[in-house]
Amino acid sequence: MTVEFVNPSGAGRHAADAGVVDGIGGLRPADPAPPDVTAELPGGPVPGSPPPVDVTAQWPGGSVPPDRPLVGLESRDVSAWFGTHKVLERVSLRMRPGEVTALIGPSGCGKSTYLRILNRMHEMVRGASLAGEVLLDGQDIYRPDRQPAQVRRRIGMVFQKPNPFPAMSIYDNVASGLKLAGIKVANKDALVETSLRRAGLWNEVRSRLRAPGGALSGGQQQRLCIARSLAVSPDVLLMDEPCSALDPTSTRRVEDTIAELQGQVTIVIVTHNMQQAARVSQSCAFFLATHDTPGHIVEAGQTRGIFEDPQDSRTADYVHGRFG
Amino acid sequence: MDTLAPPDNRPANLEHGGPGTQAPAAPGPAAERRVRIRQVTMEGVCTLVGAALGGIALTWVLYQRILPTSGAVGFWLCGYVTFLCLYALAGVVQWEPRDVANRLVGVLLVSAGLLVIAVVADQIGYTAVRGYPALHHLNFFTDTMALAGPLDPLTSGGMIHALVGSLEQMGIATVFSVPLGVLCALFLVEVGGPLARPVRTIVEAMTALPEIIAGLFIYAFLILSLGVGASGFAAAVALTVMMIPIVTRTAEVILRLVPSGLREASYALGGSQIRTVLNVVLPTARSGLATAVILAMARAVGETSPVLLTAGFTKDLNANPFSGPQTSLPLYIWNYVRYPQPAMVSRAFGAALALMVMVLLLFALARLIGGKAPGELTRRQRRQLRRAREADQLVRSDREAGDRSLALELTGADRGADAQ
Numbered sequence: 248m249t250v251e252f253v254n255p256s257g258a259g260r261h262a263a264d265a266g267v268v269d270g271i272g273g274l275r276p277a278d279p280a281p282p283d284v285t286a287e288l289p290g291g292p293v294p295g296s297p298p299p300v301d302v303t304a305q306w307p308g309g310s311v312p313p314d315r316p317l318v319g320l321e322s323r324d325v326s327a328w329f330g331t332h333k334v335l336e337r338v339s340l341r342m343r344p345g346e347v348t349a350l351i352g353p354s355g356c357g358k359s360t361y362l363r364i365l366n367r368m369h370e371m372v373r374g375a376s377l378a379g380e381v382l383l384d385g386q387d388i389y390r391p392d393r394q395p396a397q398v399r400r401r402i403g404m405v406f407q408k409p410n411p412f413p414a415m416s417i418y419d420n421v422a423s424g425l426k427l428a429g430i431k432v433a434n435k436d437a438l439v440e441t442s443l444r445r446a447g448l449w450n451e452v453r454s455r456l457r458a459p460g461g462a463l464s465g466g467q468q469q470r471l472c473i474a475r476s477l478a479v480s481p482d483v484l485l486m487d488e489p490c491s492a493l494d495p496t497s498t499r500r501v502e503d504t505i506a507e508l509q510g511q512v513t514i515v516i517v518t519h520n521m522q523q524a525a526r527v528s529q530s531c532a533f534f535l536a537t538h539d540t541p542g543h544i545v546e547a548g549q550t551r552g553i554f555e556d557p558q559d560s561r562t563a564d565y566v567h568g569r570f571g
Numbered sequence: 572m573d574t575l576a577p578p579d580n581r582p583a584n585l586e587h588g589g590p591g592t593q594a595p596a597a598p599g600p601a602a603e604r605r606v607r608i609r610q611v612t613m614e615g616v617c618t619l620v621g622a623a624l625g626g627i628a629l630t631w632v633l634y635q636r637i638l639p640t641s642g643a644v645g646f647w648l649c650g651y652v653t654f655l656c657l658y659a660l661a662g663v664v665q666w667e668p669r670d671v672a673n674r675l676v677g678v679l680l681v682s683a684g685l686l687v688i689a690v691v692a693d694q695i696g697y698t699a700v701r702g703y704p705a706l707h708h709l710n711f712f713t714d715t716m717a718l719a720g721p722l723d724p725l726t727s728g729g730m731i732h733a734l735v736g737s738l739e740q741m742g743i744a745t746v747f748s749v750p751l752g753v754l755c756a757l758f759l760v761e762v763g764g765p766l767a768r769p770v771r772t773i774v775e776a777m778t779a780l781p782e783i784i785a786g787l788f789i790y791a792f793l794i795l796s797l798g799v800g801a802s803g804f805a806a807a808v809a810l811t812v813m814m815i816p817i818v819t820r821t822a823e824v825i826l827r828l829v830p831s832g833l834r835e836a837s838y839a840l841g842g843s844q845i846r847t848v849l850n851v852v853l854p855t856a857r858s859g860l861a862t863a864v865i866l867a868m869a870r871a872v873g874e875t876s877p878v879l880l881t882a883g884f885t886k887d888l889n890a891n892p893f894s895g896p897q898t899s900l901p902l903y904i905w906n907y908v909r910y911p912q913p914a915m916v917s918r919a920f921g922a923a924l925a926l927m928v929m930v931l932l933l934f935a936l937a938r939l940i941g942g943k944a945p946g947e948l949t950r951r952q953r954r955q956l957r958r959a960r961e962a963d964q965l966v967r968s969d970r971e972a973g974d975r976s977l978a979l980e981l982t983g984a985d986r987g988a989d990a991q
């Protein structure tokens with residue numbers, strides 16, 4: 248398997264360094280404007296003349312300051328155990344604000360474990376323990392005085408298998424985070440709409456917000472889960488193989504969603520799909536575990552660098568599909 | 572000529588009748604004959620009926636006439652065995668040995684099913700027949716036994732007091748046992764820990780507890796020690812003791828069926844454990860829990876032994892479960908079926924039928940509720956959904972017509988996001 252960049256512009260790497268990415272996202276259309284923008288505004292403005300952008304409209308619930316700074320995440324020497332079995336060895340990684348960081352590596356090398364450590368889900372497994380620090384905006388999320396629920400509200404998670412709440416409608420699913428975290432917002436309808444729009448699902452479900460969340464296709468369910476996570480306006484969104492249970496079309500929609508979220512939220516995504524990692528991420532970390540060494544990072548850096556010019560031969564083998 | 576052509580080329584091809592195009596289905600309704608996989612053949616039916624008739628006839632001749640035996644049970648048993656032998660014999664002549672074995676086993680299974688249905692039908696039918704004389708008098712449903720003696724005709728006396736007692740006792744027992752049972756199940760599933768194991772063992776032991784022990788316990792505890800008189804309340808507490816383990820065990824099974832992914836999703840959204848249970852786990856398990864509760868109610872309403880020692884007995888209507896004895900349907904049946912007078916026995920059977928109908932209704936309700944997956948809508952919910960949609964539509968058209976600014980802003984925000 249070889250990864251090809253459809254749009255290999257020479258400036259890509261520098262652009263990525265500066266945090267203004269254009270090259271890697273080249274697989275998606277340059278301007279993924281939803282085709283139905285006008286459809287929802289009968290007699291609305293002419294498409295050619297966009298109205299002035301009001302940033303506050305993005306946060307109609309008023310739960311988030313409009314110009315909230317992006318927040319990065321960093322792990323320092325994170326190790327993890329299940330009982331006595333050590334599965335992660337001193338993983339240090341910086342996930343930069345507003346970027347998409349991809350975690351790649353063969354099955355069982357501890358990517359999910361690492362991801363769950365990043366929002367304190369790891370400790371819910373019986374017998375699980377960890378060492379090291381995880382800094383959200385410079386503050387350790389494992390500090391004794393921090394509540395796991397508070398941390399998880401700022402660091403959302405999307406799971407491999409879409410898991411909308413079956414007893415709730417689409418609307419209630421999106422709003423469920425508010426209810427679960429005990430957040431009050433002034434304008435719930437608008438927040439639900441914004442979250443669904445950000446997840447790229449609004450136009451598909453706008454007419455059936457009261458239908459049960461389970462009545463959607465797999466891909467729509469996954470985007471509903473993304474919308475649900477976004478509704479509590481997290482700083483970081485973790486995604487554990489969000490597309491591995493989806494068909495190619497749905498996968499593409501989810502990738503589009505991720506691409507649109509880039510720059511708004513810090514995203515960490517685990518994926519087994521090299522093309523996907525190349526398409527959606529700016530940074531990339533390659534995890535590896537062998538039978539006698541726990542999972543660790545072999546190489547991390549700009550996605551383009553990892554894919555085009557890996558420093559480690561194991562990385563090269565992996566990204567070119569020679570093992571794993 | 573163009574197998575790869577997009578489908579919208581095909582009509583043109585058909586018009587031209589070009590070569591290589593697929594012939595469409597022949598015009599006119601020439602219905603295809605469907606392949607019949609499992610046919611009921613004439614000889615199959617004849618073999619079955621013939622063997623049955625032959626078996627019964629042979630048994631009648633041998634069992635009733637020639638051998639010195641008689642009796643209905645023996646007759647039908649021998650008849651059935653003879654029928655099987657004849658059927659196997661007739662089968663061997665015309666079918667392969669494996670096929671014969673298949674059919675034989677099929678006949679055995681079907682007759683086992685029929686036997687069960689027959690037994691149930693017999694019970695219900697017998698009760699109905701014996702209870703009919705009492706049931707077809709309206710006063711049976713509206714009167715008590717206060718003024719009706721054993722020798723009075725069925726035009727007087729009834730079971731309303733027992734019906735009221737049953738409903739009240741069942742209601743109280745449900746109110747007590749459901750929260751306790753569901754809480755206990757929540758503890759076992761959601762909290763766990765080292766204490767879960769002994770609790771589960773005790774609950775399982777309680778399920779196997781003979782019901783009379785529950786009655787005895789409440790009799791000793793409430794009536795003898797605490798001095799609460801024999802009453803509907805005491806009976807309800809005895810029923811509660813019996814219902815708690817049933818509710819707990821079924822609720823535990825149901826709660827375990829809630830996918831752990833939903834709990835994880837809730838925690839990942841920043842939900843606390845209590846909010847997760849209240850907002851995610853319980854709503855997801857709601858219909859299953861309702862089924863569990865109803866099945867436990869159906870069990871409780873028919874229990875005799877817990878109420879035997881605790882409810883007392885009265886012929887009067889006592890709507891107050893907290894003082895004085897209160898009769899329930901099982902107690903009513905148990906008392907009156909032992910009378911020598913046919914009228915009394917008839918009343919007992921009538922009450923038994925009423926009890927069965929009650930249990931049947933509860934089961935039907937459980938099926939109605941429990942057959943649904945979470946998220947599947949009842950008719951009422953669908954109606955609400957439609958109304959909510961209409962309301963949505965109104966709001967939207969309102970907003971689009973009157974106040975377009977929010978939509979504009981949102982579009983603007985969308986564009987802004989796209990532009991990045």
Ligand SMILES: Nc1ncnc2c1ncn2[C@@H]1O[C@H](COP(=O)(O)OP(=O)(O)O)[C@@H](O)[C@H]1O
Nearest residue numbers: 329334352353354355356357358359360361372
């Ligand atoms: N709940 C658990 N209990 C014990 N071991 C686990 C558990 N979850 C994962 N592991 C082990 O941890 C290692 C890493 O697993 P995981 O993080 O799921 O890998 P990945 O997501 O990269 O495929 C594996 O060896 C796996 O067997």
Ligand SMILES: [Mg+2]
Nearest residue numbers: 358359360487
């Ligand atoms: Mg994994």
